[in-house]
Amino acid sequence: MPDRFLGIDPGRSKTGWALTDEAGALLASGIVAAVDVALLLDALVFAEGRVPVVPLEGRWPPSLEDGPPEIVVGSGTGSAAVVRCLEARSMPFVVVDEAFSTLRGRELYWRLHRPRGWRRWLPGGLRLPPRDVDDLAAWALVLSRLGRD
Numbered sequence: 001m002p003d004r005f006l007g008i009d010p011g012r013s014k015t016g017w018a019l020t021d022e023a024g025a026l027l028a029s030g031i032v033a034a035v036d037v038a039l040l041l042d043a044l045v046f047a048e049g050r051v052p053v054v055p056l057e058g059r060w061p062p063s064l065e066d067g068p069p070e071i072v073v074g075s076g077t078g079s080a081a082v083v084r085c086l087e088a089r090s091m092p093f094v095v096v097d098e099a100f101s102t103l104r105g106r107e108l109y110w111r112l113h114r115p116r117g118w119r120r121w122l123p124g125g126l127r128l129p130p131r132d133v134d135d136l137a138a139w140a141l142v143l144s145r146l147g148r149d
Helices: 034-042 062-066 079-088 101-112 117-121 134-145
Strands: 004-009 014-021 026-033 070-074 093-096
Touching: 004 101, 004 134, 014 034, 014 134, 026 034, 026 134, 034 079, 070 079, 070 134, 079 093, 093 134, 101 134
Parallel strands: 004 070, 070 093
Antiparallel strands: 004 014, 014 026
């Protein structure tokens, strides 16, 4: 089993990504414009298993210096473009079912950022995070792959 995973939640206008360790703990995440997926993937090109050639927003977590992670791609909207980009770069990947990943991303958001004030009294299904959760949906894809739904 790989020691790192990169989840990619593709969409029409934006794509979420999440890097985890082998247990599924979140190391880093972000959201890029869908047209920038190729830049995200190019940042994962490694020189002899050391540091990436092009880092994303500063330094990579040290755990990425050992080589590329296993890439997990959601099968929903926009996945065909991501799959083409991965295939063009000969990067191995796994496609997983993306059903309910956004809802799971919302749950993960509220797990990371406990609701405060009056929001804590709202039922979970009525709470909307104050930001996009595409990166957390990508994390949910990795957790699904690891069987940690």
